Amino acid sequence: MSVETSTLLDGLNVDLAHEYQAIVMYNTYAAAVTGIHRKELQAFFLEEVADEFEHAKFLADKITALGGTPVTSPAEVRFTTDPREMLESVVKAESETVDRYVYRMKQAQEYGDYGLASTLDAMIADETRHKEESEKLLRGQWG
Numbered sequence: 840m841s842v843e844t845s846t847l848l849d850g851l852n853v854d855l856a857h858e859y860q861a862i863v864m865y866n867t868y869a870a871a872v873t874g875i876h877r878k879e880l881q882a883f884f885l886e887e888v889a890d891e892f893e894h895a896k897f898l899a900d901k902i903t904a905l906g907g908t909p910v911t912s913p914a915e916v917r918f919t920t921d922p923r924e925m926l927e928s929v930v931k932a933e934s935e936t937v938d939r940y941v942y943r944m945k946q947a948q949e950y951g952d953y954g955l956a957s958t959l960d961a962m963i964a965d966e967t968r969h970k971e972e973s974e975k976l977l978r979g980q981w982g
């Protein structure tokens with residue numbers, strides 16, 4: 840079964856909207872986080888933004904290389920000032936992103952773009968690290 844360019848482009852645009860979501864989420868949470876752990880959580884959130892921006896740059900570039908139009912709006916971000924809720928939202932978003940990239944990597948292989956598949960493989964490693972770090976923060980601070 841072969842993958843159409845338009846199908847791959849639709850998928851990559853979903854991925855891009857979620858990278859923009861991650862950027863907005865981390866930046867918003869860094870600004871809004873309250874409590875005794877504010878400083879360390881703020882630093883953690885801002886550190887993640889840099890990775891997500893690299894991912895967004897790559898995806899927008901790839902979409903235009905394949906002849907598509909990159910989306911310009913992020914997927915929705917849930918606002919909260921509660922650190923625990925922030926970390927839970929982060930773990931959920933990162934887990935869903937890992938699943939999305941595993942699927943997209945297989946799609947890229949079927950499509951025959953092994954360079955894309957290889958970059959997605961590296962992005963899976965980044966998102967897995969984000970997920971695991973957030974899980975550890977959740978565990979360490981609230982049991």
Ligand SMILES: [Fe+2]
Pocket residue numbers: 858861890891894966
């Ligand atoms: Fe990302």
Ligand SMILES: [Fe+2]
Pocket residue numbers: 861887891933936965966969
């Ligand atoms: Fe991430």
